[in-house]
Amino acid sequence: MAVLEYKTLSFQERKDHLLITLLQLFQTKIPLEELRQIAPFTIPTLHSICFSTVDQEKAAAKFSFLLTKYFDQLTTRLTGNKATYIHRNSGIPLIGNVAFGIVYRNSSIIEIKTNNACNLDCVYCSISEGLSSTKNDFVIEKDYMVEELQKVIDFVAEPVEVHIGVQGEPFLYADMEELIADIQQMDMVHTISIDTNGTLLTKEKIDRLAKNNKLQLNLSLDAIDEKAAQTIAGVKNYNVLQVKEIIASASQKIKVIVAPVLTSGYNEEEMEKIILWIKTLPVQPILGIQNFLRYKTGRNPAKEISWDQFYSLIEKLELKHDIKLKLHKDDFKITETKVLPKPFQEGDVITATIKSIDRFPHSVIAVAKNRTISVPHCEFKMNKRIKINIMRDKHNIFVGKLV
Numbered sequence: 001m002a003v004l005e006y007k008t009l010s011f012q013e014r015k016d017h018l019l020i021t022l023l024q025l026f027q028t029k030i031p032l033e034e035l036r037q038i039a040p041f042t043i044p045t046l047h048s049i050c051f052s053t054v055d056q057e058k059a060a061a062k063f064s065f066l067l068t069k070y071f072d073q074l075t076t077r078l079t080g081n082k083a084t085y086i087h088r089n090s091g092i093p094l095i096g097n098v099a100f101g102i103v104y105r106n107s108s109i110i111e112i113k114t115n116n117a118c119n120l121d122c123v124y125c126s127i128s129e130g131l132s133s134t135k136n137d138f139v140i141e142k143d144y145m146v147e148e149l150q151k152v153i154d155f156v157a158e159p160v161e162v163h164i165g166v167q168g169e170p171f172l173y174a175d176m177e178e179l180i181a182d183i184q185q186m187d188m189v190h191t192i193s194i195d196t197n198g199t200l201l202t203k204e205k206i207d208r209l210a211k212n213n214k215l216q217l218n219l220s221l222d223a224i225d226e227k228a229a230q231t232i233a234g235v236k237n238y239n240v241l242q243v244k245e246i247i248a249s250a251s252q253k254i255k256v257i258v259a260p261v262l263t264s265g266y267n268e269e270e271m272e273k274i275i276l277w278i279k280t281l282p283v284q285p286i287l288g289i290q291n292f293l294r295y296k297t298g299r300n301p302a303k304e305i306s307w308d309q310f311y312s313l314i315e316k317l318e319l320k321h322d323i324k325l326k327l328h329k330d331d332f333k334i335t336e337t338k339v340l341p342k343p344f345q346e347g348d349v350i351t352a353t354i355k356s357i358d359r360f361p362h363s364v365i366a367v368a369k370n371r372t373i374s375v376p377h378c379e380f381k382m383n384k385r386i387k388i389n390i391m392r393d394k395h396n397i398f399v400g401k402l403v
Helices: 032-036 056-073 142-156 176-184 203-209 226-233 240-250 270-278 307-321
Strands: 002-005 009-013 017-022 026-031 048-051 083-086 101-104 109-113 137-140 160-164 189-196 215-219 255-258 349-357 363-368 371-376 385-392 399-402
Touching: 002 056, 017 032, 017 056, 026 032, 026 056, 032 056, 048 056, 083 349, 101 142, 109 142, 137 142, 142 160, 142 176, 160 176, 176 189, 176 203, 203 240, 215 240, 226 240, 240 255, 270 307, 349 371, 371 385
Parallel strands: 083 137, 109 160, 160 189, 189 215, 215 255, 371 399
Antiparallel strands: 002 048, 009 017, 017 026, 101 109, 349 363, 349 385, 363 371, 385 399
């Protein structure tokens, strides 16, 4: 008899398939007839599967084969979008793509992106992420992320901030608390900052997170008025009162930055309301108002306010309410650091191997020399070798064109 147990997977037997859930958010199905070809099986617990007439080694190997096969059909529960699981044995490096993995821009802030997908649909989203998104999602094995992040930190060899700035909502990632705890133990990390809409936080979760004294929460709050807040969030069930409670609670235990996005036609009048509410809190979080900017990949519901207009408005609000609203580079202790070598540069023609579809349609992720390269207008054929011209190489984020 063989019993296979998994921390990040859960199992539910259905009429003709086994439903497998990865990290609570991603799902795939294995036909029961294929499982029975291994051996008769049962599901003794949510996170285990038992094969009755085969030894442990053989069961593990055959079940691993089926997981690999059907993870190609992994989807995100929130949207039904296709998803790609990146782990130590996936053959996909974590440097090279702006949407997932590790982004190091030669500064003392190292960005990590564990997952995509979002439970909101914000009107100003610069990457059009959320419930209406149809893009491919990525999710990364926690231990793989920790190992590769440590390598970059060792390379930098000076104190850094690790910024968890995913293209989506980070607390949809089931291992987020464990990831933060792991980064907390890294000696050269002085700050762990994380961008969140706050809707998945609870007071109990805040208490657990507060054990990490390096943590900083960057929380979204774009309006005080309930209707305006729901319009901006793009969902009718957005609960601004709950988010305000989380901000008030978290500010007493964790460093908090509240970061509204000033979006013309949506929330100009809400800025003063947010300031007045912030000033009522027992422990006042930092408030940093952001200017909405239009992006090629964004929803772009409004015109941009010029930087002169924006800073003029901010200065008036600062004087009127005696509060600092304009955050500078110096506020975050950002310094220039070592340049990470590039294995290839713009203009190089290289051979790479296709490993995944990319975020956008008709685009793939290819791999060469421990980097990923986004290749648009390319048909996905797993493990096919292709020749590409490197069109972008800035900060080890690579885009290539088929030759």
